[in-house]
Amino acid sequence: MSEGLKIYEKAVTTERSAEKLARRHGYNNVVQLAESLPPGALVLDVGSGASLFSNAVAMLRPDAAFVNFDYSYNNPAILADVVKDSPANVEYVPGDVIKLGEIYDPESFDAVYSYWLLQHLSLDDPEPAMVAARAIFEATKPGGLISIGPIKNGHRLPSMRPQRTFRIIKDDSTDADAFAEAVVAATRLQGAELRLQRFSNEVATPFFGTTRYTKQQGRIPHVYDSENGDYVSPISRRGVSILGDLALVAAQHAWRTRSSAR
Numbered sequence: 001m002s003e004g005l006k007i008y009e010k011a012v013t014t015e016r017s018a019e020k021l022a023r024r025h026g027y028n029n030v031v032q033l034a035e036s037l038p039p040g041a042l043v044l045d046v047g048s049g050a051s052l053f054s055n056a057v058a059m060l061r062p063d064a065a066f067v068n069f070d071y072s073y074n075n076p077a078i079l080a081d082v083v084k085d086s087p088a089n090v091e092y093v094p095g096d097v098i099k100l101g102e103i104y105d106p107e108s109f110d111a112v113y114s115y116w117l118l119q120h121l122s123l124d125d126p127e128p129a130m131v132a133a134r135a136i137f138e139a140t141k142p143g144g145l146i147s148i149g150p151i152k153n154g155h156r157l158p159s160m161r162p163q164r165t166f167r168i169i170k171d172d173s174t175d176a177d178a179f180a181e182a183v184v185a186a187t188r189l190q191g192a193e194l195r196l197q198r199f200s201n202e203v204a205t206p207f208f209g210t211t212r213y214t215k216q217q218g219r220i221p222h223v224y225d226s227e228n229g230d231y232v233s234p235i236s237r238r239g240v241s242i243l244g245d246l247a248l249v250a251a252q253h254a255w256r257t258r259s260s261a262r
């Protein structure tokens, strides 16, 4: 079903809150993260998706400029949704991180943040994530911060606990290759988390027909209703029917994968 789609066309877009991401990136809160940036900083969030991270930091730091960079912004509906209510010092750039160097000069950014991007790029093979990590390293200024997460937890089951990031200050002690090697080793999924993410990318994204198939509404994640182009509660009549159809597609996928593995 998803044959022909590139890995990043299947990567689900999410919307983690700014406070959650600030903590994952190693700060107590958004205010502390915002205060850590140098005056007039140029900041990149790679694979920013629908997260409000840059927005929240940008409002506290009008002197700084923020770039949200994500492949999913090629989808006009996703782009229109994320630019809504965004401060003027946040720019949204659609693109593939692997080609970051074609858009930005080397050593452009004072800080680069990225959360749940490399995991998508290393699902089957570490190489695309390695290329992305090198591009991120090159785009960062000497003395700049790079924070990429989450680092893997090594447990058999998906972690319910907050996860940290791989953080460095770019200096002469490392180069792009060594950085890429270390960050991909630290972030590449294993075990149950790897299988869950593959399922999401291979089955759920093609089923919903969008990389953004859940959306937080209040405390409950709603699911995308591709017939009506809207998000519905998973416990509504329509939501239950969508999840039932998805379960069927998942079972068919599991069966096909099982028979082709024989």
Ligand SMILES: C[S@@+](CC[C@H](N)C(=O)[O-])C[C@H]1O[C@@H](n2cnc3c(N)ncnc32)[C@H](O)[C@@H]1O
Binding pocket: 007, 008, 009, 011, 012, 013, 014, 015, 016, 017, 046, 047, 048, 049, 050, 051, 069, 070, 071, 072, 073, 095, 096, 097, 098, 114, 115, 116, 117, 120, 121, 211
């Ligand atoms: C799981 S979401 C994370 C979003 C946000 N950082 C957060 O934590 O909520 C992963 C994002 O990476 C983006 N992505 C995947 N592959 C990409 C690529 N090659 N270049 C740029 N963005 C990519 C997807 O479109 C998606 O929005």
